[in-house]
Amino acid sequence: MPGLVHVETTINGNQVNFLCEPRQSLLECLRDVLGMTGTKEGCNDGNCGACTVLLDGRIVTSCLVLGVEAQGKEVTTIEGVASPEGLHPVQQAFLENASLQCGICTPGFIVATKALLDREPDADEGRIRHWLAGNLCRCTGYDKIVRAVLDAEEKMKS
Amino acid sequence: MVANQVLSEVEYRVVGKRPVRPDGVDKVTGRAQYGSDLRLTGTLQAKILRSPHAHAKIKSIDTSLAEAYPGVRAVITGKDLPLSAKLANAAPGEISDSDRQRMGFQANNFLAGDKVLYKGHAVAAVAAVDSNSAEAALALIKVEYEELPPVINVKDAMGEGSALLHENLHTSSLGETSEKPSNVASYMLFEKGDVEQGFSQSDIVIEREYETASVHQGYIEPHTATAHWNADGQLNIWCSTQGSFVVRATTSEVLQYPISKIKVTPMEIGGGFGGKVTCYQEPVVAVLSKKTGQPVKLVMSRTEVFEASGPAPGSWMRVKLGANKDGKLISGKVTLAFEAGAFPGSPVLPGSTCSLACYDVPNGLNEAYDVVVNKPKTAAYRAPGSPQAAFAVESVVDELCQELNMDPIEFRLLNASKEGTRKVEGPVFGKIGLIECLEAARNHEHYKTPLTGENQARGIAAGFWMNRGFHSSCNITVNQDGTVNLTMGSVDIGGTRASISQQAAEALGIEYTDVKPTIVDTDSIGYTMVTGGSRTSFATGWAAILASEDVKQQMRERAAKIWETSVDDIEYKDGVISHQSDPELQFTFGELARQLNGTGGTVTGQANVDPSGEGNSFGVHLVDVEVDRDTGKTKVLRYTAIQDVGKAVHPSYVEGQMQGGAVQGIGWALNEEYFFNDNGHMMNSSFLDYRMPTALDLPMIDTVIVEVANPGHPYGVRGVGEVPIVPPLPAVASAVSRAIGVRMQKLPVSPGSILEALW
Numbered sequence: 001m002p003g004l005v006h007v008e009t010t011i012n013g014n015q016v017n018f019l020c021e022p023r024q025s026l027l028e029c030l031r032d033v034l035g036m037t038g039t040k041e042g043c044n045d046g047n048c049g050a051c052t053v054l055l056d057g058r059i060v061t062s063c064l065v066l067g068v069e070a071q072g073k074e075v076t077t078i079e080g081v082a083s084p085e086g087l088h089p090v091q092q093a094f095l096e097n098a099s100l101q102c103g104i105c106t107p108g109f110i111v112a113t114k115a116l117l118d119r120e121p122d123a124d125e126g127r128i129r130h131w132l133a134g135n136l137c138r139c140t141g142y143d144k145i146v147r148a149v150l151d152a153e154e155k156m157k158s
Numbered sequence: 159m160v161a162n163q164v165l166s167e168v169e170y171r172v173v174g175k176r177p178v179r180p181d182g183v184d185k186v187t188g189r190a191q192y193g194s195d196l197r198l199t200g201t202l203q204a205k206i207l208r209s210p211h212a213h214a215k216i217k218s219i220d221t222s223l224a225e226a227y228p229g230v231r232a233v234i235t236g237k238d239l240p241l242s243a244k245l246a247n248a249a250p251g252e253i254s255d256s257d258r259q260r261m262g263f264q265a266n267n268f269l270a271g272d273k274v275l276y277k278g279h280a281v282a283a284v285a286a287v288d289s290n291s292a293e294a295a296l297a298l299i300k301v302e303y304e305e306l307p308p309v310i311n312v313k314d315a316m317g318e319g320s321a322l323l324h325e326n327l328h329t330s331s332l333g334e335t336s337e338k339p340s341n342v343a344s345y346m347l348f349e350k351g352d353v354e355q356g357f358s359q360s361d362i363v364i365e366r367e368y369e370t371a372s373v374h375q376g377y378i379e380p381h382t383a384t385a386h387w388n389a390d391g392q393l394n395i396w397c398s399t400q401g402s403f404v405v406r407a408t409t410s411e412v413l414q415y416p417i418s419k420i421k422v423t424p425m426e427i428g429g430g431f432g433g434k435v436t437c438y439q440e441p442v443v444a445v446l447s448k449k450t451g452q453p454v455k456l457v458m459s460r461t462e463v464f465e466a467s468g469p470a471p472g473s474w475m476r477v478k479l480g481a482n483k484d485g486k487l488i489s490g491k492v493t494l495a496f497e498a499g500a501f502p503g504s505p506v507l508p509g510s511t512c513s514l515a516c517y518d519v520p521n522g523l524n525e526a527y528d529v530v531v532n533k534p535k536t537a538a539y540r541a542p543g544s545p546q547a548a549f550a551v552e553s554v555v556d557e558l559c560q561e562l563n564m565d566p567i568e569f570r571l572l573n574a575s576k577e578g579t580r581k582v583e584g585p586v587f588g589k590i591g592l593i594e595c596l597e598a599a600r601n602h603e604h605y606k607t608p609l610t611g612e613n614q615a616r617g618i619a620a621g622f623w624m625n626r627g628f629h630s631s632c633n634i635t636v637n638q639d640g641t642v643n644l645t646m647g648s649v650d651i652g653g654t655r656a657s658i659s660q661q662a663a664e665a666l667g668i669e670y671t672d673v674k675p676t677i678v679d680t681d682s683i684g685y686t687m688v689t690g691g692s693r694t695s696f697a698t699g700w701a702a703i704l705a706s707e708d709v710k711q712q713m714r715e716r717a718a719k720i721w722e723t724s725v726d727d728i729e730y731k732d733g734v735i736s737h738q739s740d741p742e743l744q745f746t747f748g749e750l751a752r753q754l755n756g757t758g759g760t761v762t763g764q765a766n767v768d769p770s771g772e773g774n775s776f777g778v779h780l781v782d783v784e785v786d787r788d789t790g791k792t793k794v795l796r797y798t799a800i801q802d803v804g805k806a807v808h809p810s811y812v813e814g815q816m817q818g819g820a821v822q823g824i825g826w827a828l829n830e831e832y833f834f835n836d837n838g839h840m841m842n843s844s845f846l847d848y849r850m851p852t853a854l855d856l857p858m859i860d861t862v863i864v865e866v867a868n869p870g871h872p873y874g875v876r877g878v879g880e881v882p883i884v885p886p887l888p889a890v891a892s893a894v895s896r897a898i899g900v901r902m903q904k905l906p907v908s909p910g911s912i913l914e915a916l917w
Contacts, residue, residue: 037192037197038188038189041457042378042379042380042428045460047846078188079187091187094182095182098653098811098813101652101811101814101818102377102379102427102428102429102430103185103190103426103428104379104426105378106186107188129854133852136376136852137378137853138431138818138850139429139814141817141820141851141859142852144810144814146853146858
């Protein structure tokens with residue numbers, strides 16, 4: 001198909017090649033080209049954080065990144081957070097603390113939380129709230145999410 | 159300090175525990191399938207052409223250029239909806255005027271008829287090979303409009319000279335219909351005692367007017383639907399909805415197509431809060447699929463969600479309360495006028511019946527106006543109508559407390575509704591827990607902790623919702639390994655797979671992990687009403703309990719058959735089936751399950767219920783705020799939500815409902831509003847400008863679960879989701895009013911409005 005661009009990238013540790021239109025966002029590429037629907041769309045203008053992924057370890061809203069920008073980079077999505085051995089401590093903490101109700105924002109929160117704890121394993125409540133301010137949750141009022149992040153910090157230390 | 163307390167009356171084995179939800183792993187790993195995650199081979203993408211005007215006549219629509227655009231497979235307009243076609247082609251007198259009006263309103267919110275009634279009103283739909291082609295084709299549809307003056311405010315809409323949205327809409331009032339057409343669709347009145355006499359007997363009377371802005375439920379997942387009209391006439395729909403059977407019924411009516419040929423599969427749902435009780439696109443994608451023979455999918459953009467789904471109504475309200483000098487309420491009069499949006503049907507009636515529900519007042523009058531305006535048709539939003547009404551009533555109560563120099567909790571305890579109190583509209587309360595909630599608030603460490611800053615203040619408010627029963631169905635099939643499959647029609651929007659499985663496990667005497675819940679499509683379970691109204695854990699829980707009882711009876715019969723005795727000799731207790739006269743003979747549930755196939759086959763229990771014993775719920779919230787007098791910004795310092803839930807089946811998810819509802823209410827009180835310009839265009843239709851609370855805006859939300867068991871449910875469940883959004887509006891507004899010394903009578907109490915009040 002004319003006009004398509006070949007992108008070579010790494011997603012969740014695996015080398016991935018795909019074709020996309022230059023105008024397609026990374027979110028569209030993940031969901032519609034690659035069928036990776038764990039990353040969610042809530043607003044498509046960078047304000048809800050449901051589509052949060054890591055690009056070379058930094059959190060981005062994938063609706064505001066072009067697919068072609070993933071060329072040569074490392075992308076981490078919700079599908080890459082758990083390992084074959086089991087859930088990541090952040091995922092486990094979200095489950096045990098009842099930190100999700102509808103669950104649509106959860107992948108974005110978990111990816112953003114993982115990025116925080118990879119850098120700042122002792123982040124306090126204030127820092128957690130600041131870091132997660134780019135992720136909207138309409139169900140929980142954030143209380144149980146913040147508690148899950150604090151719990152995940154404990155889990156990751158032991 | 160304990161952040162989350164549970165004040166229990168009764169403990170159970172499974173009910174009241176906090177297990178991990180059955181769908182949890184799928185939702186933390188990204189594997190759960192939400193509506194827009196569906197990928198069917200050959201799916202076309204649909205887009206909607208929406209009105210650029212708030213109020214206009216459609217003079218003509220020309221779709222020919224769009225139809226010819228590459229990649230476009232079908233273009234439809236309102237005329238293509240079978241219900242609209244039926245109305246257009248009906249002979250005079252064939253359809254009654256009232257049916258004609260109701261059906262017209264129903265059809266025209268999917269695709270406009272001869273008028274557009276709000277900016278964003280759907281006018282035409284395109285299905286194309288991809289969404290970019292569909293969007294490009296929208297620009298080629300030529301619509302000729304004749305603009306009309308927009309009616310964007312409830313007070314203007316009720317005025318004498320207002321433009322009319324519907325020329326044939328007359329006010330329905332106490333069984334009469336007005337002669338002149340009006341934007342007031344209906345007027346309702348309830349009265350007990352004599353309010354005027356009550357006011358004349360009062361030592362203090364306060365009367366105030368209030369307004370609230372339109373707000374949105376703000377679910378993070380946009381509306382989405384996919385339809386496939388198969389060659390055999392079978393219509394399959396997959397969508398994000400709070401009620402698959404409502405989608406089936408609505409689609410059936412709009413398509414004039416039998417329900418037996420429509421199967422609705424509810425996908426995982428990304429929030430709803432009432433806003434996904436109504437459907438907006440399923441019949442449209444169905445018609446597009448019929449025309450193309452392919453599956454057709456539609457996903458709203460965030461702007462479309464704001465402009466063209468169903469927000470909660472803006473309101474104008476007047477409240478007058480009278481009390482004696484000791485603080486005993488003598489008389490209350492509440493007038494509510496709610497914006498229904500483009501078509502009649504705001505929740506002003508429940509708002510009205512909730513308004514004085516917290517008070518045992520001898521003389522009461524509730525009147526309510528349902529008013530159409532050029533805004534999207536409003537939909538349910540958590541305790542529909544009650545938050546606005548509570549803002550008005552509780553604000554006057556707070557002023558009474560200030561005038562009488564009374565503690566707000568003591569005032570409420572003196573006047574609290576209790577068992578036997580008759581509501582203004584008639585019903586008498588059964589066993590309720592308002593007094594217990596007020597006492598929990600008075601005893602709470604939060605309430606005993608003094609404030610520390612000069613611009614700080616505490617707000618206190620109560621709230622009410624009646625809760626609901628309605629239809630639910632459950633099937634429970636026993637597996638050979640002693641587990642059971644629980645199938646139900648209730649969509650899980652916040653943990654009900656867990657709370658219903660817990661009730662089944664409790665009733666069957668088996669482990670929670672041995673119950674495997676599945677939410678099934680409309681072909682696979684009996685009619686089940688929406689997940690909403692705080693009904694699901696109550697009513698679908700009832701169905702699960704009765705299906706469990708059915709299983710237990712059949713298990714007893716099977717044991718009787720094996721032991722060759724009468725079923726009367728068989729006892730089923732705590733998951734053990736035993737022979738009453740021979741203690742040697744007994745089966746665990748699992749042991750008998752293994753023998754089912756050899757003794758007559760599988761056991762399936764079933765129940766279809768419409769329970770009437772719903773228990774009314776009350777909440778009391780405490781909030782401490784600090785207002786920055788230079789910027790007008792309000793910081794929420796501390797928050798405690800207290801609620802009688804009857805019995806918390808899964809306390810963590812009950813707390814989650816209380817916390818989430820409280821935060822939605824905080825957003826409604828402080829920041830959230832639709833900004834309309836003079837043309838009736840929403841100017842802030844993104845999450846950047848429609849400012850919902852973030853994690854950074856909030857403290858922890860402490861909770862107290864009060865358990866005053868509902869006698870109408872085996873485990874005492876009342877329901878939880880609605881009440882928590884009711885008290886925050888008045889609690890926050892009263893706290894801000896006390897902090898700045900000016901009574902705020904308009905929501906939101908945004909920084910701008912606070913600065914205005916201070917100048």
